[in-house]
Amino acid sequence: MEKQHHIDLKPGDVAETVFLPGDVHRAKFIADLFDEAEFVAHKRQYVTYTGTYKGTKVSVTSTGIGCPALAIAVEELINVGAKNFIRIGTCGALQKQVRLGDVIIASGAVRGDGTSREYFPLEYPAVADFDTLEALIAAAKERGVNPHVGIIRAHDSFYAESILAGGDYLVKDKPWIDSGVLSTENESSTLFTLATVRKCRSGTILIPVGHHLFPDEMISTEQLSDAIKLETLIALDATVKLKQKFG
Amino acid sequence: MTSQDIHSEKQHHIDMKKGDVAPTVLIPGDPGRVELFASLMDEANKVAEKREYITYTGKKDGVPISCTSTGLGCPPTAIGVEELIRIGAKNIIRIGTCGAIQPFLEPGHMIIATGAVRGEHTSEEFINMEYPAVADYRIVRALIDACEKLHLPYHLGIVRSHDAFYLESPWALGDYRKRLQPWVDMGVLALENESSAIFVISGMQGIRAGTILASGYSILEEHEEKIHEEENICKMVSAAIEAAKLLHERGLAK
Numbered sequence: 001m002e003k004q005h006h007i008d009l010k011p012g013d014v015a016e017t018v019f020l021p022g023d024v025h026r027a028k029f030i031a032d033l034f035d036e037a038e039f040v041a042h043k044r045q046y047v048t049y050t051g052t053y054k055g056t057k058v059s060v061t062s063t064g065i066g067c068p069a070l071a072i073a074v075e076e077l078i079n080v081g082a083k084n085f086i087r088i089g090t091c092g093a094l095q096k097q098v099r100l101g102d103v104i105i106a107s108g109a110v111r112g113d114g115t116s117r118e119y120f121p122l123e124y125p126a127v128a129d130f131d132t133l134e135a136l137i138a139a140a141k142e143r144g145v146n147p148h149v150g151i152i153r154a155h156d157s158f159y160a161e162s163i164l165a166g167g168d169y170l171v172k173d174k175p176w177i178d179s180g181v182l183s184t185e186n187e188s189s190t191l192f193t194l195a196t197v198r199k200c201r202s203g204t205i206l207i208p209v210g211h212h213l214f215p216d217e218m219i220s221t222e223q224l225s226d227a228i229k230l231e232t233l234i235a236l237d238a239t240v241k242l243k244q245k246f247g
Numbered sequence: 248m249t250s251q252d253i254h255s256e257k258q259h260h261i262d263m264k265k266g267d268v269a270p271t272v273l274i275p276g277d278p279g280r281v282e283l284f285a286s287l288m289d290e291a292n293k294v295a296e297k298r299e300y301i302t303y304t305g306k307k308d309g310v311p312i313s314c315t316s317t318g319l320g321c322p323p324t325a326i327g328v329e330e331l332i333r334i335g336a337k338n339i340i341r342i343g344t345c346g347a348i349q350p351f352l353e354p355g356h357m358i359i360a361t362g363a364v365r366g367e368h369t370s371e372e373f374i375n376m377e378y379p380a381v382a383d384y385r386i387v388r389a390l391i392d393a394c395e396k397l398h399l400p401y402h403l404g405i406v407r408s409h410d411a412f413y414l415e416s417p418w419a420l421g422d423y424r425k426r427l428q429p430w431v432d433m434g435v436l437a438l439e440n441e442s443s444a445i446f447v448i449s450g451m452q453g454i455r456a457g458t459i460l461a462s463g464y465s466i467l468e469e470h471e472e473k474i475h476e477e478e479n480i481c482k483m484v485s486a487a488i489e490a491a492k493l494l495h496e497r498g499l500a501k
Contacts, residue, residue, distance in 0.1 A: 108362065108381035108450075123443075124433060125379035127362035130403055133384055151381060151450060179374055179451040189377075196405065197433050 004076035007061060008043035014050055015057035017084040017239045018077050019232070020070065022187060026228065027062040030088060033232045034058060046073060053236045056243045060088075066156060067115035067190035074194050084201040084242065086132065086235045087191055088228070091152065091183035092162055093208035094173060098182055100211060100219045101227045103147040103234065105136045106204040109188040110181060112155030116190040119197075126154070126192035131242060132203030139237035140205075143230065150182045152206065154189035163215040173212055183208055201242070205231045258330035260323075261315060262297035268304055269311035270500040271338040271491040272331050273484070276319045276441060280342070284314035284484055299323055307488050310495045314342075320410060321369035321444035328448050328456075337501060338494050340386060341445055341458040342487045344480065345406065345437035346416055346466040348427055353464060354474040357401040357483055358436050359390045360458040363443035366409035370447040380408070380446035385499055386457030386490070393489035394459075399482055404436045406458065408443035417466050424467055437462060455499065459487050 003010045019030055027047040031037035037051025037060075045064030052058065061077060063070040074085060091104065098104065109126040111117070116126065133149075140147040153176050159165050161172050161184060170177075176184070188204040195202035207227040209219045219227070257264045273284060281301045285291035291305025291314075299318030304311065313336075317327040328339060345358060352358070363380040365371070370380065387403070394401040407430050413419050415426055415438055427438075442458040449456035461483040464470040494500050 107384055108379035110379060111377045120433060121429075122376040123365040125362035125364065125381060125405060125443075127379060127381050127405065130361050130384065130387060134388070137384075149384065151379060153377075175374060179378065180453055181378075199434065 004079055006044060006072050007046040007048065007076045008041040009048060009080050011080045013040050014048065014059040014077060014080055014082055016082060017058050018082045019058065019060040019235055020063050020073065020085055020087045021060065022063055022065050022089050024062045024064065027060050029228065030060045030232050033229060033236065045069060054240050056240050058236065058239055063187065066186050067113040067154065070187045071115050071190050071194060074191060078198055078200060084132065085191060085195055086238065087187055087204040088231055088235055089185055089187065089206050090209045091185040091206040093183045093211040094177050094181055096213060098148055098208055100208050100217055101223050102208055103140055103145050103231060104152065104182050104206040104208065105133065105140065105147045105149050106152045106188055106206065107133055107149055108151045109192055110151060110153035110176065111189040112153055113189050114156055116193045120193050124193060126189040127196065128192055128203045129201035132201045132238065135238035135241040136203050136205055136234060139234045139241060142237065143234060148182050150180065152188060153181045153184045154186055155184060156186065163210050163212055170212065205235055207231055258334060260298060260326050261300040261302065261330045262295040263302060263334055265334045267294045268302065268313040268331060268334060268336055270336065271312050271494055272336045273312065273314045273340050273342050273487050273491065274317050274327060275342045276317055278316040281314050281316050283481065287485055287488055288312065300327055308492060310492045312488060312491045317441065320440050321367045321408065324441040325369045325444045325448060328445055332452055332454050337454060338386060338499065339445060339449055339454060339456040340487050340490060341442055342484055343439055343460050345439040345460040345462065347437045347462045348431050348465055348467055349436055350465050350468065352402065352436065352462045354462065355400065355479050356462040357394050357399050357486060358406065358460040358462050359387055359401055359403050360406045360442050361387060361403055362405045363446055364405060364407040364430065364435060365443040366407050367443055368410065370444040373447055374451060378447060380443040381450060382446055382457045383455035386455050389490040389493040390457055390459050390486065392493055393486045396489060397482065397486055399486055402436055404434065406442055407435045407438050408440055409438060427467065459483055
């Protein structure tokens with residue numbers, strides 16, 4: 001098989017489990033937490049490292065921001081042999097009980113994006129893989145973290161629905177805040193629908209870096225770095241658990 | 248009734264007030280199935296009957312569990328679920344039958360829904376279609392453990408809830424297979440009529456909900472063999488009762 005057009009990878013280049021950060025520069029940060037990792041490819045915003053953690057093979061591929069780029073990465077990663085995806089990212093909190101630096105594990109995602117609509121009718125639910133969800137929750141608890149588990153909102157337009165948006169962003173947020181949606185991000189709805197239909201596992205773990213209800217608070221650089229490290233270690237532990245359970 | 252006493256008054260449709268149901272309520276569509284539930288409990292008493300809503304509350308191995316029929320379809324189910332939440336239900340488990348649409352499903356298999364396609368309109372009156380109909384993971388876990396304990400084969404996955412039975416069943420006019428093919432291709436396990444509204448309403452209100460369905464053969468294939476439907480429904484209800492006990496043991500009945 002030829003190298004995939006966008007991610008520049010061929011079969012054998014990635015593990016069955018691939019972590020998906022949005023941020024290009026986070027791929028190396030995440031790979032540095034593996035026991036060992038090698039740089040594999042970099043084309044556009046797709047940076048890939050493959051390595052191992054506690055004897056389990058694992059890769060990381062950055063997707064860039066948003067569902068259009070994530071869908072391309074997931075399709076091409078499946079073409080080269082990936083079967084399990086864990087998105088590792090950041091988000092904007094929507095609920096009072098969610099604080100900056102907390103850990104959020106998504107059970108499902110509001111499909112506020114355009115990409116997943118092009119694939120599947122909107123009535124189809126964006127649901128995380130159950131085994132991945134349970135593995136992430138168990139791994140978090142073993143690290144002394146009590147994660148927020150629930151529905152998050154994925155959407156396309158950051159500058160229409162964020163604390164940096166012009167106008168009253170809370171008007172747009174209100175239906176989601178009122179219905180208990182934990183936070184907003186930009187990729188999980190397409191990840192969950194696409195992975196489910198392609199019979200792959202997918203899950204999402206997120207760190208809130210800003211808060212829609214407390215817009216003056218922002219996470220510090222140091223706190224963010226520690227939090228990304230924590231969510232990556234939780235994802236790695238979950239990967240080992242899934243490997244032990246399903247081979 | 249004022250907005251202050253909606254939680255304490257007798258509810259308009261289900262005809263019950265706080266204290267009438269256990270924290271865990273099983274909700275079949277069919278009012279006839281409530282007595283099957285009662286027969287599987289150590290003790291159970293009829294609490295109310297109004298319209299299609301029949302409720303029994305009882306105990307199994309010391310654990311209080313209720314069963315309220317909702318009638319068929321999301322409109323009465325949404326009413327039932329809203330009113331049950333208002334009088335204290337914390338775990339809502341739909342028990343029911345379905346039209347299987349995957350070739351690997353057989354009579355005697357259980358389907359545990361992780362999510363539901365929102366092919367109905369009731370839930371859209373609550374929140375727009377972007378919101379996913381997702382089962383609570385703790386209920387899903389309890390249903391899995393219950394099936395394993397009772398040695399019942401089960402499948403986890405997405406089901407399709409919809410409104411018009413006579414468009415998507417073997418008795419439909421026209422080519423129902425063609426209408427169903429996109430859902431088959433997306434890996435949807437089965438068709439039924441209530442789970443999406445249950446999951447959306449529960450998700451929005453922070454209540455735990457799940458669904459277990461007794462499967463049959465795929466409705467896309469011809470099968471001559473006699474299906475022991477009643478026996479399989481009985482196993483499915485037993486699994487839901489077992490799950491209710493597990494939720495109680497795990498401190499999830501509050």
